[in-house]
Amino acid sequence: MGVPFEALIPYGIMIGMFAFSAVSVGKLREMQNxxxxxxRGIDAWDRVLMERDRRLTGFMRGQTDKPEAPQGFELNNPWRVEQRFL
Incomplete structure (x- = not known):
């Protein structure tokens, strides 16, 4: 005796929603990058380089081939200095 196809509709909907959400999350991450x-597997050195790229181009994954830094980059220091005497 066969299974009526109406019983499989909820499973098809669930599988379709899982596939839609997986594709959507993947596309969103790609757009953010x-x-x-x-x-994956980003270590401390990769974070330093990604922060430098962000300060140079405005994007964490952006890279530039210009030999000189943009105007104002010399003051864009990632090191934070405490202000003791205000």
Missing amino acids: GGKKAR
């Missing part, structure tokens, strides 16, 4: 695939 400037069209590049998400990075």
Whole structure:
């Protein structure tokens, strides 16, 4: 005896929603990374370089081939200095 196809409709809807959400999350992460695939296993050095790229280009994954830094980058220091005497 066969299974009526109406019994499989909820399973099809659930599988479709899982697929839709997986594709949506993947596309959202790709858009957040400037069209590049998400990075995995980022260590401290990668974070330093990604922060430098963000300060240079405005994007964490952006890179530039200009030999000189943009105007104002010399004052864009990532080191925070405490202000003791105000």
